[in-house]
Amino acid sequence: MRQGEEHNSCREDKISSLLNEILILIIDKLDARTATATTILSKQWQDLYTHSHTGFDLTVDDILPPRYHRLKQVVVEAKARYEAEKNALKLDGSYASRDWLYSFKDWRWKVCLLTPILQRYERWAMRRYVKRVNAFLLAPDNVQQRSIQKLRLQACGRSDFTDQWITEAIGRWGVEELELVIDNSSWRYDFRLLDGCKNVRLKRLVLSNCYHRFAPNPLTFQSLTSLTLCKESLRMLHVLDILENCAQLVDLRLKDSGCRQPAFNIVIPKSQLKSLQLDNYNTVSVHLASVPYLETFACRGQPTIIRYGDVPRLRHVSLNFLQTGDNGKDDSSRSNRTYQLSKFFRGAPPSLEYLVLQLRGRQVSSFS
Template identity: 30%
Template sequence: MPRIKRPRRCERPSSDAGDAAADRLSALPDDLLHLILLRLDTRTALSTAALARRWARLPRELPALELRVGDVLPRRYHRALALHHSRLAPGVVPDAAALLELDALIARCQRRAMRAFADGVTGLLMEFPAAGDGEEDDQRRQAKSLRLEFFPTEEAGCVDRLIPTALAAWGVEHLELVARPPHLDLYDGPAYAFPHHLLSDELHRSRLRRLKLANCTVPPLHRYGALAELVLRDMPASTPMSTYRRLFTSTGSPLETLRLVSCGCAGTARQLVVSSSTSRLRELVVDGCSFLAIELRALPMLERLACQGRDTVELRLGSVPRLAHVSLAFSERSKPGHGELGCFLDGGAAGVSTLAVRFTGPSRWIAPRPLETKLTGLRRLLVADVPSSWDVTWTRLLLMAAPALEVMHIHVAPPGPDEEEEKPGREIRWPAFKFRHRRLREVAVAGFGRTWRQIFLVRYMARVCKAMQRVLLLKDWCVREIGLWDWELVQQQECPWSEEEKAVLRKQVRYGRYWCRPQLQVVVG
């Protein structure tokens, strides 16, 4: 019978061998260790201090810190939250006892998560103390950005201690606070009050350059001498309009960029009126807010404006002499009278050089009435996400209002699953009049479906635009945004048209009853 050879018992490494293994990590160069830490989240990067002696000091040099209470929430919290939402869905008979049990479980998970979050923040403050605590400058933490996500419970007092230390001692310049509303929160107001009263040191406070607040109170801007960008998100519906007006009229505010995202406001008029001749604001973004009208009477430094949302907002422009880039996006008509382009583009937009508009919805709500004012400075135009059921010839309104327009790109959105069998919407009957455009040199239609109205529009432009050099008819192409005010056309797949079909399209664009443009470059893709 053959003998079975037993494996030899592994000997336990001695302490010297353990030190040698630890020294292998310590032998790595600092640049390599920094690259490893930059690819880890903050929680994991801080825990690497237990690996080796050299790793203990490296977390001090992390340029960005992100502390989120969501990282410590258990899986049963998310399951209970999803089950709670399903029990309250329309058509479902709610079970009161089961809902109360879920509410208690969700609240208990939030309290425990905030205790763990507070313990972690307290340990971080003890490990990396503030200035003046007897530690040398090169031994204190250094960070440029800090992001905090928390529930505003009793344990949130650690955030009040962390913010002054981060700004004064760690050199944080970019700060983001996200106050997640607790479950079944009945308080109608900001969930967290930004502790500006704790930041009494003028020298340290001036380091803050970028501030993002979600569901938080708005601090007095004149207290922050270097603040260049402010982002407000998820402000409650009880926020008075005076809070938003102070953002523009705050004396001594250096603010250059302001973004309002999903912000509510109180009152029946819900009209934001801005008039500040001393404002330094250069960029304004309003996205998904509940304003009904925005009137910019005086913003002398404003260069970029973006107004987007599900509901349309009436936009009135006054003295904005430097306004050069405008982006407008609305998907539904919420108020009578918003069907005219004059509600969005009036005399204040005469100097705009780049314009991107996205007016969409189930049916065309743009009335075919020409603009009373001229967009004399407009050079580049994008009309994106036009529903396939709309009469695309409404874009002639913008062409007729922009005598200096050079590039015009139109994107027709593909029909959705519910729109495949829908009939095209009502057509526009344009009156007969003579019109000539002498600057437009390029027209592109992305999502070109070879419909009669699309061909009619392209042929019309080829006839009236005397400087036209190139026409692009792109079937399976889309628009890729580059920021809010720039874009590029991107091909999604190869063109399915045959060479014969392409030749027919080129002939339709180049030749007509009243014009002949054989030199016109027509690209079909």
């Protein structure tokens, strides 16, 4: 082959000759930004994107520069060193260690120095992020209706447009799976704003640092089949209020509560809930009082007293109790508290087909 022919061969667009079904698979593997860029290639690619891409991940992390993440990691590592020194000294009952004082001062110095810098980056990124999400979700009415099956929004801090984002995503674009993550802050949303929308198809909802206003029977909750609540979304009264309204809920996950929660008493005799997962859900005890359709229960984190009531279909239980601190991470303090295994099987445990026990640390003693 001659050099000129070889050069022309390299420039030839061979990928567009593939079947549309294959091209759609390729586009679906791309991130949202790259997939959107394919629309400028040709009319064919524009149509492919419109008909194929149904999942979008719009995160502020894509805008924040690498230096932001490096500086944030410095603060995290300094705090980890301080916590490790503090936990190690709990054995001696003394906080006078020179190493501990040094690690504390080092952490505080880095926090005071770097926090204003991190906040400036976050404000800069959020201004650009808001423009990007507004252009995507708050498009004029004459814009062609797109199909959005999955949508993930991740912001660092609040925005005055958050209510509009949620309402437009669920009520206008018909999102079926929505994940909303708000870092460094929290947000409260009134789900009754969606009651008048006719295009609501929401089945799966993930909320992190976003909780709902107390509302009687919001219609959106009645169609949910999967719900995950994280961090500030885990306020007990809000969790119980949601459970009472989620008539079709099958899967519930509660993750990473920031503070100690009161006893979790679950009384939902009319619920269809089949799977309940508690991951670092910091609570005194869990009472499965009345969950008639529950089949799978998993609990991970700090040792928690568990009482079983009316759970006739429960067959799979997984208990993963680690020696943890209040943040849910491994605790090196080696607390002298112990928990009898019988505390994890209070009440009337059903006949199980599958039981997993993972107990680490010195906090667990034998049956009694």
